[in-house]
Amino acid sequence: MITILYTYRNRNLERIKRSLDSLKKQSNQNFEVLFIDYGSDQDLAIKVKDLIANYNFAKYEYLFTKYQPWNKSKALNYAVKKITADYCFNADVDMIFHPEFTSVLEKNKDLDKLVYFQVGFLSEEESSKDLNFDDYKIKFLTNEEATGMTLFPVQKLRDIQGFDEFFHFWGSEDTDIHNRLKKQGCQIEFYNSKLLMLHQWHKNYRQRETQKLNLELQLSRIVEINSIHLKYNVENQKVIVNSPKWGEISSxxxxxxxxxxxxxxxxxxxxxxxxxxxxxxxxxxxxxxxxxxxxxxxxxxxxxxxxxxxxxxxxxxxxxxxxxxxxxxxxxxxxxxxxxxxxxxxxxxxxxxxxxxx
CATH class of the missing domain: 3.30.110 (Translation Initiation Factor IF3)
Known part of the structure; x- marks a missing residue:
């Protein structure tokens, strides 16, 4: 069994539905979904929970982090500490999956290896369409530098106490986890034999960032600070970076x-x-x-x-x-x-x- 992990806050329902609908069409159904809502607004959280209830392979969980900055690492670590599967895949609510995606995951399971996948990015116009996977027009493809969509052996993540929880807002946590697991002896493989994922368009953190105070929690230069922290972990050969309280969330x-x-x-x-x-x-x-x-x-x-x-x-x-x-x-x-x-x-x-x- 593979657990597919979604981390989420305050995104529109249509992109979630497209993503989960694509999992519903998988030729191999030997997976489960754990959907972690990292503190969405209450009205939207209720709608998301109701939507996810329509998928028998998915479980929704709400975390009380509404008034805290986005921290994907913490959301993932919370999930990693509680799932029972031997493998997990770090998904994204923006992803649309090829019908053979979970079959390929099954074939690539290895307790000593990470496998991360190429992604096809869609334009804003194309992202609004509901099409079969092969009918979408792709704007561009990612290369080996985009490390986000990864199949992990769960125990390897636990051995190094998970994703680095310093990384708030946006950037670097996925590359950092690859670096630290590689230092532990894990093999890392980039899968681009066949395109299996499409990314629905949205504004990223950099595009939304302002120089003035904003109702959306933002921290100036955080992308650059995260990048420096990533280099710090590499230069100092860091493997375990979190406190013993890693993955713990406010109740x-x-x-x-x-x-x-x-x-x-x-x-x-x-x-x-x-x-x-x-x-x-x-x-x-x-x-x-x-x-x-x-x-x-x-x-x-x-x-x-x-x-x-x-x-x-x-x-x-x-x-x-x-x-x-x-x-x-x-x-x-x-x-x-x-x-x-x-x-x-x-x-x-x-x-x-x-x-x-x-």
Whole structure:
């Protein structure tokens, strides 16, 4: 048996249906699907759960990570720790599979080998169509550098404590897992004998990224930071990179505790205030819930401030809320992502609320 793993958050239902419908057409049905919803909005999560209930080979599970940045590594690790199959395939809700796909997976099972697959990318227009696999027009094909769609021996993943959970938002976790498993002696094979997967178009993280504060959680330069971390793991010959708490996710109980906590600390955007919080107050806090709301200091908008600043007189230095966002998120993914926490940007983009349970 092979478990096909989907990790998901807030994507449209049509692409999920196309992907699961293509699995329904497989000539070999010796597989199961574990669909991990990494904190989608509640209304959409209900619709996704109802959709997946129509496929007898699929199981849906919701994780209470709605107010945390996207972390594919954590979602996959959560699944890897609980599945019972000897092999898993890292799928994607954007994939449409050839009817022979799972048959090829069966033929390539090897406890000492990873097999990753070539993917055909579709245009935006082509992705909106419902066609037989061979009737789609392919825009371009991936090469050996695209390592995402991989068949893994599950025990090998467990032996190295899974995907590196530093990698948040987008990029590098798939190449990193290949590098670390290769160092453990696993063979790695690129399968391109026959095209077995098509990728439905969507905007990627880079295309969505903005230089201003956004309701979508974003961290400036995270793709580059992830790339540097990938190189760090290679240069330092890293194999096991996660803490013993790898694959652990905040529980529903923790989520509700954070949501209902009322004792809030208000901090202005003065640079000294923010630095003291990040480097003193946050690391020293223990045994409870810390809730902080970051806002702009009212003085910053006054005429008095502007006159004094223009005159070269001493005034407070300020971070923008976007700068605070990037600093706090970088601290979270570096030091605090194993704790239950929530991170919210207000709808009017005028405040940020961070809560953590330590």
């Amino acid at each position: 529903e109980f923790d989520f509700k505790q954070l949501e209902t906590f009322e004792n809030e600390l208000i901090l202005t955007n003065e640079t000294d205030v923010i630095d003291h919080f990040l480097f003193v107050k946050l690391p020293k806090f223990q045994d409870g819930i810390l809730s902080v709301r970051f806002i702009q200091d009212e003085f910053q908008s006054t005429l008095k401030y502007k006159i004094k600043k223009a005159a070269g007189k001493k005034v407070p230095n300020y971070f923008s809320l976007k700068e605070i966002n990037d600093k706090v998120l970088l601290h979270i993914i570096s030091f605090y992502h194993t704790y239950p926490y929530s991170y919210k940007i207000s709808k009017d983009l005028k405040s940020i609320t961070f809560r953590i349970k330590k």
